Amino acid sequence: MVKFCSLFSGSSGNCLFFGTEQTKILIDAGLSRKAIFNALEQIDQKPDQLKGILLTHEHNDHVRGAGILSRTLDIPIYATEGTWKGCMPVLGEIDEKNMVCIEADKPFEIDDLCIQPYRTPHDANDPVGYCLLAEDKKTVVATDIGKMTRALLKWFEKSDLLFLESNHDIEMLKIGSYPQKLKNRILGDKGHLCNEVAAKTVAYMVKTGVTRVVLGHLSEKNNFKELAYITAVNEMKKEGILPGRDATVEVADRYAVGTLYDL
Ligand SMILES: [Zn+2]
Numbered sequence: 001m002v003k004f005c006s007l008f009s010g011s012s013g014n015c016l017f018f019g020t021e022q023t024k025i026l027i028d029a030g031l032s033r034k035a036i037f038n039a040l041e042q043i044d045q046k047p048d049q050l051k052g053i054l055l056t057h058e059h060n061d062h063v064r065g066a067g068i069l070s071r072t073l074d075i076p077i078y079a080t081e082g083t084w085k086g087c088m089p090v091l092g093e094i095d096e097k098n099m100v101c102i103e104a105d106k107p108f109e110i111d112d113l114c115i116q117p118y119r120t121p122h123d124a125n126d127p128v129g130y131c132l133l134a135e136d137k138k139t140v141v142a143t144d145i146g147k148m149t150r151a152l153l154k155w156f157e158k159s160d161l162l163f164l165e166s167n168h169d170i171e172m173l174k175i176g177s178y179p180q181k182l183k184n185r186i187l188g189d190k191g192h193l194c195n196e197v198a199a200k201t202v203a204y205m206v207k208t209g210v211t212r213v214v215l216g217h218l219s220e221k222n223n224f225k226e227l228a229y230i231t232a233v234n235e236m237k238k239e240g241i242l243p244g245r246d247a248t249v250e251v252a253d254r255y256a257v258g259t260l261y262d263l
């Protein structure tokens, strides 16, 4: 059985759990060690069983706790060269054997997990998303995405679970209190995915056979759970897809542990 759980998701900190009986990992660790350990306890997982941390990119909300976790548990961090460069000051000292450099489009293995990093359009040094393959199941993690592309859709195909960013509502962002420069950054091709594009992506992916979707990385100021959810559901209904029957859609919480999926 493959397990997946969103421990935290949002602009305030990201950390996802993924694992098989044998191999358990985190994807991003953008919160304190204490917060992450507490969240793991809630899903009956022991931190000392973790075999590694995959980083998507160097932004603080993804890496804040990775250094201390690596030191405490003596586990490797996997990141692209650009991400390593960007996050070294935040991570602090990492044992050389725990610094693993990965490359987009070059799959690698951690025990029985096969991991395929793929490039994402985002304003970081060398950001990636991850396809996680284990026991014939495919889980895709796709956050911090400025725009949807054919290449990304291809990565999402035939996934058993798709964890997709649904960051903001465009209107809320436009009329909100963020400085114009930040608004432009978020709306740009290397910013974040809006509810509308996420919803269209979900509808498209469900039509091609994806049955579990979790929406995540919601903006604190420019979105709320019900809005992200209803935008996706409305788009699915337009395509004749019935949520609950054809696919499940959930929205990950910012601070609370989400559903523990058994795939
Ligand atoms: Zn980011």
Ligand SMILES: [Zn+2]
Binding pocket: 010, 011, 014, 059, 061, 062, 144, 217
């Ligand atoms: Zn982020």
